[in-house]
Amino acid sequence: MKFAHLLPMTLIDYPDHIAALAYAAACNFRCPFCHNSELVLPEETSKLHLIPENDIFVTLHERQRFIDALVITGGEPTLQPGLGRFITRAKHLGLLVKLDTNGSQPEILEALFRAHLLDYVAMDVKGPPARYDELAGVHVDINAIQDSIRLIIHNAPDYEFRTTIAPTITVGDIKETVPMVSGAKRYYLQRFVIPQDKALVDPAWKNKQAFSEEELGAIWEQIKSAFPAGGVR
Template sequence: MIIGGFQGFSLIDYPDKICAIVFTQGCNFRCPYCHNPELIDTKRSRSDGLEEEEVLSFLERRQGKLEAVTITGGEPLLQAGLEDFLLKVKGLGYLAKLDTNGSFPQRLEKILESKTVDYIAMDIKTSLDKYESVVRKKVETAQILKSIRLIMDSGLDYEFRTTVVKPLFEKDDFIKIGQLVKDCRLYVLQGFVSSKTLDDECLDMHSYSDEELACFKQIIEGFVQKCTVR
């Protein structure tokens, strides 16, 4: 597995747990507002990042202090060695959280069957009819739908989440998103911070106001069990 970055401590990336974060290298989407643009290139060489052994050694030393490991990216499901890495993480006694964009349901299903994850966070980029305009890649939206269903039927803890970038969203988008994730346990609206983005044009974009986010939250609450703003 190609690791593009590592953070040894976080209080916010696994709900209610102290965790470390492993950033995998490579993503199949090109969201212009991506806040980890250095992780997008799938051709980046392994020598530019960390070796698995270094990360696992750190995790072994932190047993009893850390509780969980979050695997994010990039898109972790691009990594052929993801399942083996998760097995090693679980073997050290950690809870494991997987972040995904939901575009690889077959690979996601295999991970779910391996029982190597405890929590899944899937990004819902926008309403299905606008997906390609946001991620700037060809998308089979049926794959997104399949991943949503797999996660909701998995029996695991999970969340769906959307980074809300102005002016990419309208009220109707949240009605459509609510219908996509209807009856899900948790949906999170994430404010956008323009400190670092893939496309420089997004540096001038903003998140919506607290009042606007509250309006979107109210729309989503009509569809899901719980909605929060982060």
Template sequence: MWRKLPITGLTPFTFQDYPGHTACILWFSGCNMACGYCHNPELVKGTLAKLPAEKIQRFLASRRDRLEGVVLSGGECTLSPALPQLAKYLKNLDFKVKIDTNGTNPDMLERLLDGGLVDFIALDFKAPEAKFEAVTGMTRWTEFLRSLRLLTAAPINNEVRTTIHADLLDRADVEAMISLLEDIGFRGTFILQNFRMGPTLGNLQAPSTRLDLTDISRKRLNIQFRNF
């Protein structure tokens, strides 16, 4: 039952997190990755108290005529087996549903897509295969690649996002990621977002060098830059 999901936070309004739509964000606790630059360490570690389901229900009911969508973020929301039940509940309230995911649970993404329970997927592309484990702390490249292919074939809006910390990824890494996206036929938006200083899971400091990607090759991709 979705009411037992590890939802530990609620952002009541956002214009930025669901492109083209007003939305709220439900934050899920727990993640299977350990990315040093993660700005949500308390969600990764699962140290926050769960929000009462009744509070979430009351909030959503009060926003049916004010918000267009609900973003399910974290943490990693696809780790929760009851996620489809929550998505169905949101759809029954006439909300659009956006999923933020690291792509390590393609079975869940496929279930959501097949059920028509998701309208937008934002997939985090952490690193190319050669550096995937070093950046994420796990060996789930095959699962990520399957999720990327599912996303590419899905008839819904989507985006792929990569956080750039110049001590972790270099220009050759970014070009390899772009080549992979082009090779599999990805046609969504690829967002390159520069690392922002602040409390992080790995206590990362500012990179020792600056990586200029503004002239990166954009053969067939729509590439956007954030925080550069």
């Protein structure tokens, strides 16, 4: 697999666990509000010094006493051949594995579930079906998205769905997104925040207004009865 970065330790990316965080390079979406443009745009990813898989494992071995999990994020990790083999190596170290995904590759998710390789899956749901292509920046097979949601709900030992409430997403959009994740045990509305020194996939979105934390809290109150757990973060 091709990795752009490895964060040796994170306390916030795997609920209740201390994890290392590996960033897979490349993505098949072009969400205009994405702040990981260096992992998404080919003209940016081509400038990265990719970390060989074996070097990732050297660090994981060194950190083994301090971490109990590995989070694989991106980019979109399911695009890369060898993901199953990579996770198998991580599990041989005794690590729990969380996968972050955009849900575009349900057949890969299915194979990983069949092999019992995933302990936690976090899937981004971009918004309501009618706006999916616009919010993903590419044409998206919405049936594949729904298949991934179903697979996760029925197979993942633990999971969450989340929607980044990017600029232009309305209260109506959020309410139309809720049925897509009907039956899920956990759903989050994520605040749109641009970390310092990060460039968006579409820089024009930097100046667009998104809901504040307080506004999202009020929206969550309107939808929270649909989910056993979740909230705003």
